[in-house]
Amino acid sequence: MVKVGIPRALLYYQYYPMWKTFFEELRAEVVVSPPTTQATLAVGSSRVVADTCLPVKVFCGHVLALVDKCDYMFIPALRSVKSKIYNCSKFLGLPDMTRAVIPECPPILDIDIDINKGKRKLYQYIYELGRHLSWNPLKIRRAALAAWQAHHEYKELMVNESLIPPQAIARIDGEETPSLNPDQPTIALVGHPYLLYDELINHRLTHHLEQAGYRVLAPEMLTTDQLETAITRLTGRPYWTYEEEVVGSGGHYLESGVEGVIGVVAFGCGPDSLMMDMVQRQAIRLKTTPFMNLTLEEHTAAAGMVTRLEAFLDMIQRRKRKEAELCV
Ligand code: SF4
Numbered sequence: 001m002v003k004v005g006i007p008r009a010l011l012y013y014q015y016y017p018m019w020k021t022f023f024e025e026l027r028a029e030v031v032v033s034p035p036t037t038q039a040t041l042a043v044g045s046s047r048v049v050a051d052t053c054l055p056v057k058v059f060c061g062h063v064l065a066l067v068d069k070c071d072y073m074f075i076p077a078l079r080s081v082k083s084k085i086y087n088c089s090k091f092l093g094l095p096d097m098t099r100a101v102i103p104e105c106p107p108i109l110d111i112d113i114d115i116n117k118g119k120r121k122l123y124q125y126i127y128e129l130g131r132h133l134s135w136n137p138l139k140i141r142r143a144a145l146a147a148w149q150a151h152h153e154y155k156e157l158m159v160n161e162s163l164i165p166p167q168a169i170a171r172i173d174g175e176e177t178p179s180l181n182p183d184q185p186t187i188a189l190v191g192h193p194y195l196l197y198d199e200l201i202n203h204r205l206t207h208h209l210e211q212a213g214y215r216v217l218a219p220e221m222l223t224t225d226q227l228e229t230a231i232t233r234l235t236g237r238p239y240w241t242y243e244e245e246v247v248g249s250g251g252h253y254l255e256s257g258v259e260g261v262i263g264v265v266a267f268g269c270g271p272d273s274l275m276m277d278m279v280q281r282q283a284i285r286l287k288t289t290p291f292m293n294l295t296l297e298e299h300t301a302a303a304g305m306v307t308r309l310e311a312f313l314d315m316i317q318r319r320k321r322k323e324a325e326l327c328v
Contacts, residue, residue, distance in 0.1 A: 009198070240271050261291045
């Protein structure tokens with residue numbers, strides 16, 4: 001059976017169930033790289049220039065972890081999934097960058113995803129991708145439809161059951177996920193999924209919040225309507241593909257009654273520095289919800305991140321006590 005490697009990084013958290021369904025429908029075996037370790041980051045960093053953003057370094061490490069474990073590597077070039085809204089340039093050149101810095105990489109299955117070129121072009125690219133595994137166009141079409149269905153179910157699962165992507169993927173794989181306690185205080189995380197759910201990059205941020213007794217809310221738990229309404233309120237119209245998970249979710253959660261909002265950005269990320277600044281300004285304007293911005297980079301120490309987190313949670317507790325005293 002042909003093996004297709006999928007790096008557990010960048011777009012993995014958004015599209016894994018869809019990609020897995022597509023390749024498995026075409027009778028390929030999907031191999032995913034193991035969770036990020038310090039070694040993954042170290043080997044990934046050794047292949048790219050120093051000022052490359054942290055998530056891309058991690059991505060290279062995941063590709064290297066799969067090099068001798070698969071026949072093909074799946075690396076799409078995702079340009080645009082909504083009309084006239086474009087992705088960060090790192091995603092556009094991901095297949096070419098990988099070929100250049102990891103020459104030992106197995107043949108790359110790349111697909112150019114740009115909705116602005118029209119649906120016909122997109123179907124043509126999907127067919128070309130599927131042709132690596134099957135010559136039967138009907139089979140490729142069936143695989144694409146099943147993949148699209150899997151993607152919708154994945155997104156609905158996260159919204160309806162308030163699951164973060166790793167929990168939703170575990171649920172799809174038949175694993176147990178923790179049950180919800182609606183009375184638990186909540187903290188919302190805002191940022192790209194590859195920062196929020198990679199435990200090496202964020203030093204187990206979600207785990208620390210859960211240990212402190214908070215339920216974590218995430219951008220993926222919001223509907224498209226909720227995200228778009230918040231973006232319209234803050235910026236008028238979106239320009240970046242990832243504006244929903246930063247500006248949209250930040251704007252929404254700041255007015256949703258959560259205990260606090262934590263924005264997570266990667267050091268050196270151009271789009272993030274602009275988008276998170278808008279969320280921060282909105283937090284200052286509203287003065288209703290405590291907001292903290294965490295910038296992550298290769299050299300961020302876990303102890304430093306935990307200290308900042310503890311200080312933020314202490315501040316939330318002090319604020320609540322003060323509010324309670326004023327009400328007495
Ligand atoms: S959006 Fe920022 S963090 Fe993400 S790939 Fe682009 S530069 Fe890197």
